Amino acid sequence: MKNKFLDTGVSGFSPVRKILVAVRGIYFAVVLDFSVAYKIVLSSILMAGFFYYRQWLDFSIVLLATGLVIIAEIFNTAIEALCDFVESDENEKIGLIKDVSAGAVGISIFIWLIVIAIEVYRAFELLS
Numbered sequence: 001m002k003n004k005f006l007d008t009g010v011s012g013f014s015p016v017r018k019i020l021v022a023v024r025g026i027y028f029a030v031v032l033d034f035s036v037a038y039k040i041v042l043s044s045i046l047m048a049g050f051f052y053y054r055q056w057l058d059f060s061i062v063l064l065a066t067g068l069v070i071i072a073e074i075f076n077t078a079i080e081a082l083c084d085f086v087e088s089d090e091n092e093k094i095g096l097i098k099d100v101s102a103g104a105v106g107i108s109i110f111i112w113l114i115v116i117a118i119e120v121y122r123a124f125e126l127l128s
Helices: 015-032 034-052 056-086 092-127
Strands: none
Touching (some): 015 056, 034 056, 034 092, 056 092
């Protein structure tokens, strides 16, 4: 794919190639990053229950919160990898960049945990 800003790459648009690249990135995130994998597993179990009981709003809220935390995790992983690629030695500025990136993930995990806790409570209420 040609990058119009950097004038690099090969001309031509290939939506199939873009989809394959995205799927490969998601695969690597799930397989190589435990923090992504356990969130997907935990959320999937909860969503399966809501899907079974046709609790569509609860299903959607968990799906949205999980999607956002996984997006934050993937961006954090990409930023950390890029920082390590640019500067392999200890660097205070790179450390600050990584800390800010981790802070964004921390906020998204906190919100995800609140959503999961509320939805687990509601699920137990539903089963009672």
